[in-house]
Each structure stands twice: as structure tokens, then as C-alpha cells.
Amino acid sequence: MSEYKRDYGDFIVLMGLAGFTLWYLLDAIRVSATPQNLLLILPLAIIVLAIIALELALRLKHGSLFRSSADEPLRKTLPVVGLFAAYVLSLETLGFDVATVLFLSLFLILKGERNWLLVGCYSVAFGLGVAFFFSQMLPYPMTLLLLPS
Amino acid sequence: MIDFGAVGQGMDLLFSSFGPWLVVVPGIILGLIFGATPGLQISMAMAIFLPMTMYMDFIQAMLFLTAIFTGGSFGAGIPAILMNIPGTSSAIATAFDGYPMARKGQHNQALGVALASSVIGALIGYVVLFFMIQPLSYMVLRLGPAEMFVVILWGMTLIASLKGEQVLKGLVAGFIGLLVGTIGFSEIGLARGTMGQTYLLDGVPVIPAMMGMFAASELFKLANKGFIVESADHRKVKIGEIFEGCKMAIRYPVVMIRGGLIGVLVGAVPGVGSSVSNLLSYIETKRRDRDPDSYGKGNPKGVVASEAANSSSEGGSMATLLALGIPGGGATAVMLAAFAMHNITGGPQFIRQQTDVVYAIIFANFAQVFLLVIIGLLFIPLLANIVKVPMRFLIPSVLVLAVMGSFGLTGNMTGPATVLVFAVIGWIFRHYGYSVPAAVIGMLLGSLAEKSLLHSYQISGGDISYVLERPVTLAIFALLLISLFSQPLMKRLKARQEAVQLR
Numbered sequence: 001m002s003e004y005k006r007d008y009g010d011f012i013v014l015m016g017l018a019g020f021t022l023w024y025l026l027d028a029i030r031v032s033a034t035p036q037n038l039l040l041i042l043p044l045a046i047i048v049l050a051i052i053a054l055e056l057a058l059r060l061k062h063g064s065l066f067r068s069s070a071d072e073p074l075r076k077t078l079p080v081v082g083l084f085a086a087y088v089l090s091l092e093t094l095g096f097d098v099a100t101v102l103f104l105s106l107f108l109i110l111k112g113e114r115n116w117l118l119v120g121c122y123s124v125a126f127g128l129g130v131a132f133f134f135s136q137m138l139p140y141p142m143t144l145l146l147l148p149s
Numbered sequence: 150m151i152d153f154g155a156v157g158q159g160m161d162l163l164f165s166s167f168g169p170w171l172v173v174v175p176g177i178i179l180g181l182i183f184g185a186t187p188g189l190q191i192s193m194a195m196a197i198f199l200p201m202t203m204y205m206d207f208i209q210a211m212l213f214l215t216a217i218f219t220g221g222s223f224g225a226g227i228p229a230i231l232m233n234i235p236g237t238s239s240a241i242a243t244a245f246d247g248y249p250m251a252r253k254g255q256h257n258q259a260l261g262v263a264l265a266s267s268v269i270g271a272l273i274g275y276v277v278l279f280f281m282i283q284p285l286s287y288m289v290l291r292l293g294p295a296e297m298f299v300v301i302l303w304g305m306t307l308i309a310s311l312k313g314e315q316v317l318k319g320l321v322a323g324f325i326g327l328l329v330g331t332i333g334f335s336e337i338g339l340a341r342g343t344m345g346q347t348y349l350l351d352g353v354p355v356i357p358a359m360m361g362m363f364a365a366s367e368l369f370k371l372a373n374k375g376f377i378v379e380s381a382d383h384r385k386v387k388i389g390e391i392f393e394g395c396k397m398a399i400r401y402p403v404v405m406i407r408g409g410l411i412g413v414l415v416g417a418v419p420g421v422g423s424s425v426s427n428l429l430s431y432i433e434t435k436r437r438d439r440d441p442d443s444y445g446k447g448n449p450k451g452v453v454a455s456e457a458a459n460s461s462s463e464g465g466s467m468a469t470l471l472a473l474g475i476p477g478g479g480a481t482a483v484m485l486a487a488f489a490m491h492n493i494t495g496g497p498q499f500i501r502q503q504t505d506v507v508y509a510i511i512f513a514n515f516a517q518v519f520l521l522v523i524i525g526l527l528f529i530p531l532l533a534n535i536v537k538v539p540m541r542f543l544i545p546s547v548l549v550l551a552v553m554g555s556f557g558l559t560g561n562m563t564g565p566a567t568v569l570v571f572a573v574i575g576w577i578f579r580h581y582g583y584s585v586p587a588a589v590i591g592m593l594l595g596s597l598a599e600k601s602l603l604h605s606y607q608i609s610g611g612d613i614s615y616v617l618e619r620p621v622t623l624a625i626f627a628l629l630l631i632s633l634f635s636q637p638l639m640k641r642l643k644a645r646q647e648a649v650q651l652r
Contacts, residue, residue, distance in 0.1 A: 048324045130553060
């Protein structure tokens with residue numbers, strides 16, 4: 001990514017952090033405005049907002065408000081993030097065993113593995129093995145579709 | 150200071166039968182496996198195997214649990230070095246230089262450095278415990294909530310300013326982490342920031358959040374690479390290089406001893422422990438070094454500082470457990486449960502009445518440290534093979550382990566969901582240059598910071614002049630200001646000097 005290319009992401013993240021801080025402070029005040037409740041939250045929130053304001057002021061001064069220093073290829077990383085999100089969100093529906101096998105095989109295909117036998121064997125062996133190990137080790141019930149729970 | 154009669158009785162307890170020793174080797178191996186698996190915690194291993202200790206006598210139970218502790222302290226450093234994912238929060242600083250060493254193809258040396266530092270650190274911890282158990286317990290009692298609060302603030306400031314160029318972003322990340330750490334029910338029973346969700350009443354599950362932030366930020370980024378170590382030559386596991394790493398660690402005795410002492414002292418403070426000691430030791434070593442810019446780029450001294458401190462913390466936390474009956478962290482909390490299972494109450498009475506048992510535990514740990522060398526050397530070649538695995542296999546496998554481990558910690562979907570949310574936050578933070586370690590440590594310490602501040606407020610009745618009567622608090626606060634402003638001031642002075650010389 002070019003050093004001079006405009007990137008609003010960093011600015012949006014900074015604003016998002018300021019927004020979270022403000023929301024959390026207001027929520028804490030709504031719950032109780034007593035000193036005991038706000039002893040840490042109020043001064044800390046003010047400090048965070050002041051630092052964010054200072055960071056923005058410094059960037060404005062240096063003319064780098066929308067300049068990005070990140071060089072990670074987002075196009076390659078976003079599908080990985082999306083696949084991981086789909087995996088976690090499907091655990092309850094597909095069960096830990098099937099969801100894990102699918103996640104592993106899709107990840108391998110996404111990252112260029114074309115040995116289908118290896119994809120299948122590894123995904124099934126590792127996915128089912130890990131799901132079985134944890135289902136036996138943990139004292140909580142795990143949603144499983146194929147394996148005995 | 151030392152009761153030699155009790156020392157003799159302690160030796161008798163240990164060596165009159167082979168029974169107590171039968172559990173040590175399995176304990177170390179379990180600790181190594183749980184510590185080295187991202188998502189599985191040392192305290193989790195101890196909790197899972199706690200019921201087994203019911204069938205052991207007290208000494209055997211303590212030896213088993215401390216063996217898991219010892220193995221786990223070193224084990225946590227293995228994924229920190231090989232994958233930049235600390236097995237537990239006690240190995241965060243190990244990743245700072247251990248992982249860059251691995252990326253340079255020095256993974257064998259880094260593991261050797263970590264092993265030697267862990268072994269010597271643990272030894273320092275137990276030697277200090279042997280000589281200082283009574284004075285240490287007195288010192289811990291002197292630390293009030295005001296001191297605890299400024300220690301946390303100091304630590305946070307130091308951690309946040311680790312990334313020299315982006316101090317402001319580091320501070321934002323650290324302080325927002327502290328705010329997130331206070332979500333849920335407070336000490337006075339008020340629920341903040343829960344958005345009406347019952348699963349947030351106990352706060353954000355910190356360990357799944359930590360797993361998400363560390364795993365995601367690095368693993369998502371690494372998804373576009375072929376191997377952890379790109380050069381095929383560098384991926385070879387060589388026992389000779391591991392030994393070389395062990396020798397490398399011994400070359401820095403000052404770093405090791407300082408790390409060991411920081412570990413014992415911080416480990417003795419309840420609730421702080423090895424999660425903070427490794428970072429404090431790392432920061433202190435970096436601050437004192439002639440070439441601080443080399444840290445974070447694969448300086449073995451960074452690994453020595455972190456591993457010596459997190460391993461010696463075990464001795465410190467055992468001091469608090471034995472002398473005061475207060476657990477320093479999750480692992481010692483499980484030990485406290487083992488105490489209860491055997492109808493034993495830790496504290497000054499326990500030390501006075503069962504001094505022989507205390508010394509037996511300490512001596513057994515000396516032996517465990519030497520066993521760790523042998524078992525560690527046998528296991529490292531097995532575990533170091535991780536670098537030979539292509540990233541497209543390694544990344545989804547580690548993510549799966551993290552998700553399963555997080556489910557194990559919470560017992561419901563809160564764990565995996567937290568991993569996902571903080572995975573995305575961690576990735577965004579790293580992408581835009583915010584300090585992920587600062588945010589994580591903030592989350593870990595948020596509720597403790599609030600509790601300490603609240604207790605100080607209650608003790609002082611809201612009178613701020615109370616702080617002026619606490620010299621230790623003022624001294625730590627002064628250190629905080631020095632560490633915050635000294636670095637930019639020194640840089641400015643250096644730049645000015647260079648400008649003058651150029652003229």
C-alpha cells in the first residue's frame with residue numbers, strides 16, 4: 001500500500017475507540033453516578049479521550065490524518081477472517097465435529113492445497129480427533145453431530 | 150531464618166520412600182503439554198487433575214501440582230517462540246523476542262535460552278523462598294491497595310510505551326483494555342457495560358479474549374505465508390543448537406538474576422503473579438540495555454528476562470500461598486483447593502506447625518527443576534517440529550485448538566464468541582499499530598485496579614491527602630512519571646546532541 005494513499009480505516013478505528021469510551025462512561029453514569037462507581041472509569045475515560053484528541057491534533061498538524069502505515073494485504077486476509085467467523089457461528093448448528101472438519105478443509109482449499117486426499121484425511125482426522133479429545137476431557141456437554149456425546 | 154531441625158525432617162519426608170517422586174515426571178509432562186498448547190492453561194491442567202490428588206497424601210499431591218506448574222511455566226514459552234502465541238499470559242514477553250528469533254531461523258537457540266532461563270529462574274525462586282519465606286510474607290502484608298493500584302498503573306504505562314514510535318496509541322490500547330476489564334459487576338454490585346447480556350455480568354472472559362487477540366492478530370497475518378520460518382535450512386531441529394541456546398542464556402547472568410528476583414517479588418503479590426512479572430522484567434532489561442532498539446527484533450536477553458521472571462514467580466506465589474494462605478493466581482488457587490481437600494489451611498500457623506512439610510515442598514521443587522532440564526530437552530525436539538508444518542495446516546489447527554480451549558474455559562458458546570470478537574479487534578489493532586499486549590494486560594488487570602482504588606478510597610474516606618502519607622505509593626508514582634517521560638526526553642536530548650555535533 002502506497003504511503004500517500006488515503007486510508008480512512010485508521011481514523012475510523014480511532015473514532016470507534018473514542019465512541020466506545022464515551023458510551024461506556026455514559027452507561028456507567030446511567031447505572032450510578034456515585035464516586036465509588038466512577039472512581040476508575042471517569043478519570044480513565046477522560047484520559048483516553050484526551051489522548052485520542054491529542055493524537056488527532058498531532059496528525060492534523062503533520063497532515064497525516066488519513067495516512068496509513070499498514071502494508072498488510074487486506075484482500076488476502078479478509079476471507080480468512082470471514083471463514084473463521086463462519087466456523088465459530090456454525091459450531092452450535094453443525095456441531096463441533098462437523099464444523100471443525102469443514103473449517104479445516106475449506107481453509108486448506110482457500111490457501112491453495114490441491115491434494116484432495118490430504119485435505120480430506122487431515123481435516124477428518126484432526127477435526128474429529130480434537131473434537132473427541134475435548135468432548136471427553138471437558139465436564140460440559142458439547143454439541144456433536146457425528147461423534148457420540 | 151532457617152529451622153535446621155525442620156529441614157532434616159523435610160528431607161526424611163521426601164526420601165524415606167519413593168512414593169512422592171512417582172508423580173513428578175507425569176506432572177512435568179502434563180504441565181509441558183498443557184502449557185505448550187495455546188488455549189489450555191496450567192491452572193486448567195491442575196484443576197482437571199486435582200481430583201486425582203484425593204488419592205495421594207498431602208506431600209505427593211503438592212509435588213504433583215507443583216510439577217505441573219513447573220512444566221507449564223516453561224511449556225508456555227514454546228508456542229510463544231514458535232508461533233508468537235503465548236501458551237499462557239505468563240509468556241507474553243517471551244514472544245516479543247523469542248518469535249523474532251524463530252523467524253530468523255534461531256528457534257532452536259531461542260528454545261534453549263528459554264529452557265535454561267526457566268530452570269535457573271525456578272531455582273532462584275525456590276532458593277529465595279527457602280531463605281526468605283518469613284520476611285517475604287511480612288513484605289506482602291505491607292502492600293496496601295493504594296500501592297497495588299499504582300503498581301498496576303506503572304506496569305500499564307510501561308507496557309503501553311513499549312512500542313517506542315506509537316506511545317499514544319499504546320496508551321489508548323492499554324487504558325481501553327483497563328476499561329474493558331471493568332465491564333460486568335463491580336465490587337459494589339453494579340453492572341456496567343453489559344448491554345443487558347447476562348454472560349457479561351461476570352465481565353469479559355479474559356482468557357478467551359486474550360487467545361483471540363494474540364492468535365488472530367498474528368495468525369490472520371501469517372495466513373499469507375508458507376512457513377513460520379521461510380528458509381528450509383532454518384527449519385531443522387538441532388539438539389546442538391538447543392544446547393547452544395542454553396549456553397547463550399548463561400552468558401547473561403545479570404539479566405537472569407534480575408529477572409528471577411523481579412519474578413519472586415511480583416509473584417508474591419496476590420493477583421499479579423507471573424502475568425505481570427515477565428513483562429516488568431522484560432521492560433526493565435530493555436530499559437537498562439545499551440541497545441534498547443534491538444529488543445523486539447530477536448534479542449536473546451529479552452527471552453532470558455521473561456522466562457527467568459515467569460518461572461521464579463512460582464516461588465513467589467508459593468510464598469504467599471504457604472505464608473498467608475492467599476493464592477497469587479489461578480494455579481495457586483487450585484493448590485489452595487488441594488490444601489482444603491487434605492484439611493490443611495495455609496498461613497502463618499501452617500508455616501509454624503508444619504515447617505518440615507514446607508521445606509519438603511521446597512526441596513522437591515529443587516529436584517523438579519533438574520528433572521525439567523532432562524524432560525524439557527527430550528520434549529523440545531518433538532515440540533519444535535511445529536516449524537516444519539506448513540502454515541495452511543498450522544493456522545486452522547491452532548485456531549481450532551483456541552476455539553475448543555475457550556469453550557473449555559467458559560463451558561458454553563461465550564468462550565468461542567469472545568475469541569471471535571477479540572480476534573477481529575486484535576487484528577484491527579495490529580493492523581493500525583495499537584499495542585495488543587497493552588490491551589490484553591489492561592483487560593487482565595482492570596477489575597483488580599478498580600478494586601484496589603475502591604479499597605484505598607474506603608480506607609481514606611475519600612481524602613486525597615491519604616496518598617501523601619504513603620511513601621511507597623509516592624515512590625512508585627514517581628517511577629511511573631519517570632518511565633513515561635524519560636524515553637522521549639532522552640531521545641530529544643540525544644537528537645539535540647547529534648545536531649550540535651553535526652554543526
